[in-house]
């Protein structure tokens with residue numbers, strides 16, 4: 351990047367206008383898989399921080415606003431903060447392909463071409479170098495576990511998975527998750543695997559390096575961890591089993607055991623907190639339902655039936671004690687290597703506030719997430735295979751019970767409420783990210799609202 355065009359980091363409390371770069375990004379952002387605001391137009395885009403990470407690569411935090419009315423006190427309109435790594439070049443190259451964002455017309459980058467730096471192997475290599483050498487770059491801080499050195503020269507590739515973030519695999523040895531939607535605070539996907547590793551839990555890959563920012567708030571930006579190169583995720587395995595007409599109950603049973611192992615390790619690694627009693631949990635679930643129905647009209651006819659699942663929760667026994675949980679457990683979050691299941695992605699449900707994701711919950715929440723996932727898998731093929739999902743469900747709960755010492759199947763009211771809450775979350779998630787998938791959780795909504803099983 352020419353010296354004259356080098357933008358200075360600009361501290362800003364409020365998002366700053368971004369000129370034509372903002373226009374380009376406003377067009378580009380909603381097309382990204384990880385962009386969470388697809389159901390609402392981006393009304394304004396502002397710069398929160400910009401740091402030159404290394405020559406030709408800018409690190410940006412931007413605010414994507416989704417409202418027209420500024421919040422009280424001069425705060426920006428409602429919206430989200432996203433992390434972007436932009437490559438900057440004088441001349442566009444046809445080799446940029448999908449990475450290209452466009453040519454900036456004004457401001458400090460006028461006349462330069464910007465692109466998604468994570469799609470450029472040279473930039474991805476430099477990013478790993480930055481992580482291998484702890485230190486600061488403006489408000490950004492790079493840190494590493496000295497006990498787990500990362501070798502130089504690993505060849506990067508960007509994962510093209512259905513993801514909420516972006517991940518780079520280096521030499522099939524490490525995987526770097528670059529968080530996209532940034533919230534203030536420590537991301538549980540760094541906090542939890544670190545704590546579980548210290549606990550000696552072998553079911554979760556431990557962080558080896560990470561980076562964070564202190565501006566405009568303290569926040570985790572990315573985590574590097576060992577890549578399980580010989581592993582296959584549970585979602586692919588389940589779909590293969592369905593396609594081949596194979597039984598999946600042995601794997602589901604083992605998965606239930608693995609879930610219980612992780613829950614036991616989480617309970618040991620984090621202090622127990624006072625969980626919400628069922629009445630308060632039911633009220634929170636009902637509130638989420640109301641908010642989701644506001645955004646997704648298809649949910650509205652089912653609201654009364656779904657509310658009854660939450661009302662019934664108030665009369666259930668308390669169930670297992672609240673503890674730290676995974677928070678977004680599904681078949682895509684578990685990897686099988688050899689005969690072992692590993693659990694990844696402790697970020698929790700990305701749309702919930704970080705404070706909520708880092709607080710204690712009933713472990714039934716994770717169990718419900720996985721049970722919903724068997725249903726998702728069974729609905730990927732026609733004819734739908736409800737029996738396959740039912741058998742997996744039984745086996746998973748049996749495996750869980752064998753290790754945890756209590757049986758989720760005996761907590762029918764709790765399970766129904768948590769499954770309903772999860773299906774409501776999924777409706778909102780699909781509406782925002784993959785509208786074509788909406789019928790999958792909607793089928794469960796219909797079942798849970800009408801039949802309640």
Ligand SMILES: Nc1ncnc2c1ncn2[C@@H]1O[C@H](COP(=O)(O)OP(=O)(O)O)[C@@H](O)[C@H]1O
Pocket residue numbers: 509511512513514515516517525527555575576577578579581583682683685694695697
């Ligand atoms: N440690 C790992 N080893 C092997 N593959 C991994 C590992 N971590 C993540 N992956 C792969 O990357 C995908 C996305 O990772 P995940 O943490 O779920 O990201 P996101 O939060 O963006 O969805 C996973 O589905 C899995 O296939």
Ligand SMILES: O=P(O)(O)O[C@H]1O[C@H](CO)[C@@H](O[C@H]2O[C@H](CO)[C@@H](O)[C@H](O)[C@H]2O)[C@H](O)[C@H]1O
Pocket residue numbers: 512513514515585678680681682683695697699700719722723724726727776779
């Ligand atoms: O990106 P994450 O893995 O953190 O999780 C989000 O995206 C998931 C989809 O990629 C979504 O999961 C839903 O779809 C899965 C199939 O693609 C299915 O196995 C899950 O049961 C279903 O919830 C997840 O909800 C979301 O948080």
